[in-house]
Amino acid sequence: MSDELYRKNQGWGICKSCRRMLRQVVHSGLKGCFYWLGLFVSRHPVFFLTVPSILSILFGATFLNKFQRETDLELLVAPKHSLAKIERTLVNSLFSINQSKNSLYSDLHTPGRYGRVVLTSLSGADILERADQILQMHKAVLEMRVNGSGFSYSFSHICMLRNSDKRCVLDDIIEVLEDLSQAALSNNTAPRKSLRYPNTKLKDGRVTFIGHQLGGVIFIPNSREHQVKSASAVQITYYLQSYGSALQDVAEKWEAEFCQLMLKFQQEHSDLQLYPLTSSGLWKDFYKTNTVARTEVVVSLVLVLIAATLTSAMRDCLRSKPFLGLLGVITICLSTVTAAGIFISTDGKYNSTLLGIPFFAMGHGTKGVFELLAGWRRTKEDQPFKERIASAYSDVMVSYTMTSSLYIITFGMGASPFTNVESVKIFCQNMCVTVLVNYFYIISFYGSCLVFAGQLEQNRYHSIFCCRIPSPEYLASRPVWFKTMMNDGFQQSGSHDCDPYQKHFIQHFLREHYTEWIINTYVKPFVVLLYLIYVSFSFMGCLQISNGSNLINLLASDSQSVSFTITQQKYFSNYSPVIGFYIYEPIEYWNLTIQEDLRIISRGFIRISWIEHYLQYLKKLNVTVLTKSEFINILANSFLKQPEFQNYMDDIIFSKTSEEVDIIASRVYMVARTAENIHDKMVDLLETLRKHSLISRIKYIVFNPTFVFMDRYSSSITSPILNSSVSVLIILMLTVFLVINALGNVWVILSVTSMEFGVVGLMTLWKVDMDSISILCLIYSLNYAIDHCAPLLFTFVLEKERTRTECIKNSLEWNGAAILQSNICFLLGLMPLVFVPSNLTLTLFKCLLLSATCTLLHCFVILPVFLTFFPPSKKRHKKKKRMERKEEIECVEIRDNAGMVDHVTTV
Numbered sequence: 001m002s003d004e005l006y007r008k009n010q011g012w013g014i015c016k017s018c019r020r021m022l023r024q025v026v027h028s029g030l031k032g033c034f035y036w037l038g039l040f041v042s043r044h045p046v047f048f049l050t051v052p053s054i055l056s057i058l059f060g061a062t063f064l065n066k067f068q069r070e071t072d073l074e075l076l077v078a079p080k081h082s083l084a085k086i087e088r089t090l091v092n093s094l095f096s097i098n099q100s101k102n103s104l105y106s107d108l109h110t111p112g113r114y115g116r117v118v119l120t121s122l123s124g125a126d127i128l129e130r131a132d133q134i135l136q137m138h139k140a141v142l143e144m145r146v147n148g149s150g151f152s153y154s155f156s157h158i159c160m161l162r163n164s165d166k167r168c169v170l171d172d173i174i175e176v177l178e179d180l181s182q183a184a185l186s187n188n189t190a191p192r193k194s195l196r197y198p199n200t201k202l203k204d205g206r207v208t209f210i211g212h213q214l215g216g217v218i219f220i221p222n223s224r225e226h227q228v229k230s231a232s233a234v235q236i237t238y239y240l241q242s243y244g245s246a247l248q249d250v251a252e253k254w255e256a257e258f259c260q261l262m263l264k265f266q267q268e269h270s271d272l273q274l275y276p277l278t279s280s281g282l283w284k285d286f287y288k289t290n291t292v293a294r295t296e297v298v299v300s301l302v303l304v305l306i307a308a309t310l311t312s313a314m315r316d317c318l319r320s321k322p323f324l325g326l327l328g329v330i331t332i333c334l335s336t337v338t339a340a341g342i343f344i345s346t347d348g349k350y351n352s353t354l355l356g357i358p359f360f361a362m363g364h365g366t367k368g369v370f371e372l373l374a375g376w377r378r379t380k381e382d383q384p385f386k387e388r389i390a391s392a393y394s395d396v397m398v399s400y401t402m403t404s405s406l407y408i409i410t411f412g413m414g415a416s417p418f419t420n421v422e423s424v425k426i427f428c429q430n431m432c433v434t435v436l437v438n439y440f441y442i443i444s445f446y447g448s449c450l451v452f453a454g455q456l457e458q459n460r461y462h463s464i465f466c467c468r469i470p471s472p473e474y475l476a477s478r479p480v481w482f483k484t485m486m487n488d489g490f491q492q493s494g495s496h497d498c499d500p501y502q503k504h505f506i507q508h509f510l511r512e513h514y515t516e517w518i519i520n521t522y523v524k525p526f527v528v529l530l531y532l533i534y535v536s537f538s539f540m541g542c543l544q545i546s547n548g549s550n551l552i553n554l555l556a557s558d559s560q561s562v563s564f565t566i567t568q569q570k571y572f573s574n575y576s577p578v579i580g581f582y583i584y585e586p587i588e589y590w591n592l593t594i595q596e597d598l599r600i601i602s603r604g605f606i607r608i609s610w611i612e613h614y615l616q617y618l619k620k621l622n623v624t625v626l627t628k629s630e631f632i633n634i635l636a637n638s639f640l641k642q643p644e645f646q647n648y649m650d651d652i653i654f655s656k657t658s659e660e661v662d663i664i665a666s667r668v669y670m671v672a673r674t675a676e677n678i679h680d681k682m683v684d685l686l687e688t689l690r691k692h693s694l695i696s697r698i699k700y701i702v703f704n705p706t707f708v709f710m711d712r713y714s715s716s717i718t719s720p721i722l723n724s725s726v727s728v729l730i731i732l733m734l735t736v737f738l739v740i741n742a743l744g745n746v747w748v749i750l751s752v753t754s755m756e757f758g759v760v761g762l763m764t765l766w767k768v769d770m771d772s773i774s775i776l777c778l779i780y781s782l783n784y785a786i787d788h789c790a791p792l793l794f795t796f797v798l799e800k801e802r803t804r805t806e807c808i809k810n811s812l813e814w815n816g817a818a819i820l821q822s823n824i825c826f827l828l829g830l831m832p833l834v835f836v837p838s839n840l841t842l843t844l845f846k847c848l849l850l851s852a853t854c855t856l857l858h859c860f861v862i863l864p865v866f867l868t869f870f871p872p873s874k875k876r877h878k879k880k881k882r883m884e885r886k887e888e889i890e891c892v893e894i895r896d897n898a899g900m901v902d903h904v905t906t907v
Helices: 002-043 045-066 073-077 083-094 127-143 172-185 245-268 279-292 294-311 322-345 352-378 385-414 422-458 472-476 480-486 505-518 524-542 560-571 592-601 610-620 628-637 643-651 678-695 713-737 742-765 772-798 804-835 839-866 875-896 898-906
Strands: 114-121 146-148 151-153 199-201 207-209 228-230 233-239 272-278 579-583 606-608 652-656 661-671 700-703
Touching: 002 045, 002 385, 002 422, 045 322, 045 422, 073 279, 073 422, 083 579, 083 700, 114 127, 114 245, 114 560, 127 172, 127 228, 127 233, 127 245, 127 272, 146 245, 172 233, 207 606, 233 560, 245 272, 245 279, 272 279, 272 560, 279 294, 279 352, 279 560, 294 322, 294 352, 294 804, 322 352, 322 422, 352 385, 352 422, 352 772, 352 804, 352 839, 385 422, 385 713, 385 772, 422 713, 422 772, 472 480, 505 804, 505 839, 524 742, 524 839, 592 610, 610 643, 610 661, 628 652, 628 661, 643 652, 643 661, 678 700, 713 742, 713 772, 742 772, 742 839, 772 804, 772 839, 804 839
Parallel strands: none
Antiparallel strands: 114 233, 114 272, 146 151, 199 207, 579 661, 579 700, 606 661, 652 661
16 A cells, blocks of 8 residues: 555656656756847848838828828727627618607617707706707708709708608607797797697697707796696708718718807807717717827827936946837837738728827837846846847846737737627727837837947947047046046945946845835735735625616717707606507507507507507597497598607508408607616616517517617626636636746736736726726736736746745846836826827826736736745745854854864764
8 A cells, every 4th residue: 555655646646757857858948049039130130120120111101191090980889790780680671760869769879860950048047048049050950051963952952851741851849849939929928838848749649759959957836737837959950862972971061060050050059068979970079089199199108208218227237228128118119000001901991999009019119128127137247249139138028028929918818709899899900010010110120220239338338428428537637527427336346245237226225225115014914905905995896896888978079069968868758769569560459458469569669659549549439349441441531640640651561461450569758757878878778678578478678779778788898808807717727737947837827816806997997987998998808917917926936946036036136127117108108098088098098097006916916925824835944044044153153163164073
């Protein structure tokens, strides 16, 4: 039994040794490959400097020549595969959506061309008292003309027509205002008294819903019929035709002229406030972010250039590398331009969400630049500069290759067919190309810059002025300012015991001040308390996550669309968009049981229903029980012939055969009362009605154009971050057998989970919704955390022959400068985004700021303290060190005692 156990232990030990050998072989092989790559770059620096520059010029020109914008917002923002799109196709096959878009009211998602305006009174007075001014504006819109194809078009030429009388479709509030205006002229108060809300009766007898046309309504006290006392806002929509390429151009001109007319009318009537909106204005406001952010992006680039230059400088004029920091940022800019040119040359179309790519690339690229510069500082100064380049590549590029690969894998998952939102998919595709190009540019372009800088240093040339540094004898006779500028700060000190690169101000701060403070025993309890507070707030935020399907999250904040939406939500949020209820199979409408089922389904809704009015019509005729033929005969030949019910002819589809007439499909409209979070309520309502349609005897579907943007939005928008997180987790678990110490991967997983958890929670507390921008930032945050924490953690884990405290100090000294430099540049580059008047850039700023802050918090505060509590243990190294010290003490005692030495020698 003992022999068998011995053989098992021996086999386990052999397997463990083989795995260790495999890890060492893989690691040594990768380091060797990058060593030879560094040698190759150092021997051909001109080639690696020239080729990337030429590629950037070529692809930059391609970007400028082939630049196009994506104009279809639904393609970018709405989930690509959703049940709502299938329902829209089915509905459109029965009832044309473009012809019924005036009845299927939706706020920002109205299909086709249109012009819409909300009018309010600046003094807060009753807007109905301004009926004459509103009708004056309405008349100006009808008379407005635009030129196109040699003709002059008015609204009547391009308006959407009614099927019944081929007249322009106009909102019913116009007729209400005309009645009020005529009544005011004749001192007649009857029209005002007859005005009801939300359903009102017009002069021709029709009952219409005006809940989306009259807002901020105050009722007459104790009024049972909801009589209107006053109103705060009026909304009018002018619908245009949606077919014909020639009319599309004319309609676009009409929309532009419509906005100009509203602006002119606003200036002429200072007592009214107008908020116009057009279909083309929505996507124009989407791209307005690019225009308003140009100055801030340039300022951001300048700040990053300054920060990179200053943080790379030293007082030592020989070893200072300010130009390498500057050239590092230029390298990232060139790679980003090249990637943009590649994207455009492959028939890609630009959209405003891609504005975040330069900031993402800057965060990852500066980390690689400063890591390579730190690797150069760690090389031996007495080596030839080519070998120093090779050693820096061998030291740094293995970890940078791994982190760049994780960027490509995570964003590659976002670019996969599993992603259901096109804007996220396009962004991830572009980000993969950007990271890949950035990686090769750092190896080639920045590596060649490092070669030239190393050659200047080896030949003792000034790092800024590129002139040879004078001898100490010459400097002794020069002024103080000249000595300060030309002194290398090391040769003249007379001390060669320390590394001259350790005099870099960030490394000096970390070595002499920060590491001693953070490992202090009295600081650790406060760090633990800080982490508990961090986790508590993060958990509280994660419980309040909300989806961001609202389009205004992607628009410029000072745009017409945002102003219109805010005003609309203020005055017209009491009622949901109009929901179309489509019965797509023949049912027995005359059956009392079916009629009761329809009442149950529509219970709680405000209904615009032909079946409801028809049953009331039959009740007036004292008709109770009908056969199928009688029901359809009265419906077609009596009910629909009445003037007040003729509008329902478009809501019923009859099938005429030789034998009988049947109703094969019909529709009614329903409106729900809402209070706040109208988008969340609509999603819940849609899911509830869909589930009921599966078990109901009546086969129906519900649809509104807004559903296309809301349906499955939460699952579609969160799937990329879930897929990316799972892919990172699997990769880190699989590479446990390839890394030198598996415990490093465990620490990376825990650290990244903690950081991502904090970013999600704090982001929600900062009122950031889960939209396409925030999800992309979360994917980036995942990689950003690995990019900065992995080198720090692996340096600690692989450290031997030292205590934990010494290992932490060494890890911070080894990696802290590069982490601080990249984060300083990244944070300074984000600051100008605060001043961009755009919701998109504000979301970008908040998410990226939280990502950088949480990363710094973990790298410099949380991990240095927690690594002193948890594995890996350094006790074995402590014992070994104690034994060595004990042996040294004994040897010293033996040497001091001459008699003992003689005795030992004799023995």
